[in-house]
Amino acid sequence: MIPFIRPLFLILGLAGFACANDIRVLEITSDAHSLNATVDFLSDESGNMIVKTQATGSQSFDWLDIPDEAKAARIKVGELATLPFKLEAVGTTLVELGAPTVAQNEKGLSVAVLSRTVKGDIPKGARPDDTGWVYFGRISMPPAGAAGLSLDGQRWDSLYLVLPPKALLYAGNAGTKAAVEGNALGKLLRADFPLILRKLDAQGKLARSKDDPIIRAGQYVILNRFKDPDERGNVYAEVKVAPAPGGN
Structure with a gap:
């Protein structure tokens, strides 16, 4: 996609989703003009085992196919990363990246992280044959x-x-x-x-x-x-x- 307009995405983010059962996609959006993120696809939310690592493009929105074995993911931008988050078993997981913040990790320790809003309950929309x-x-x-x-x-x-x-x-x-x-x-x-x-x-x-x-x-x-x-x-x-x- 070249290029993309942020306000349009905000409208679309409220709209529908549907696809064949074997499609799993991670959509990532950010207010930054250049995303340049790295995504660790994880075996679970503990974040201990990386299934696959992929880089995004430099635009404000990108999407990646989710490996079959991945149950969670973590997104890194520069020196900061999000806490691991759950991926939908079917369909789209939408993540909106925010500003740096402080949160507790799985050990209960306060750490600097990249804030994120995860949306996995996108209503159904376009279907095969539409x-x-x-x-x-x-x-x-x-x-x-x-x-x-x-x-x-x-x-x-x-x-x-x-x-x-x-x-x-x-x-x-x-x-x-x-x-x-x-x-x-x-x-x-x-x-x-x-x-x-x-x-x-x-x-x-x-x-x-x-x-x-x-x-x-x-x-x-x-x-x-x-x-x-x-x-x-x-x-x-x-x-x-x-x-x-x-x-x-």
Whole structure:
């Protein structure tokens, strides 16, 4: 995902979740512009046995597949770490990182830690076979007054879907509108950010509703077609939510 807007995430964080039973994803968000965290996936909340360690990207939001053996996790940013927290057995565990604080560890000792809010009870949302329109990304539009320029050669400022397991759509190609859309059309993709699944109204315009489900980060979709960019270069794509092709 490049880049991401914090206020949008706050809206999406209140919305739904659903995916195939074998998907387990950890979503991490922070007020800091650059997260650069390390996640220790743990066998339990004691924090004594690390199953796997993974690094996040440098943006304010990132997501990681949870290893099957992991029952808990600990997030480190710089010299500080959160206390271990429980991971959901199925679906998404959402963690919002906060400021440094003092807490008691498992031995009852006061330690400096990174505060976190863990949300594992996200209501159900988008389900396999749900179809609708999601925000695909934004392209750089030609300068005002430029005539005769094809949009196909314009490059993307942001993209919100990736190739499984988590590969950029412009990796290995020109990164232009035509190349990226050609690489995505008809493919099984994954959401790189929680995305609202919208419908079209009778006039063919995107309709917004408080009941629109959310495709959580890491959920799978098949991309069917694109809408033309609007005047700001925003592009929406029609997708069908798909079950995961297997375990993590």
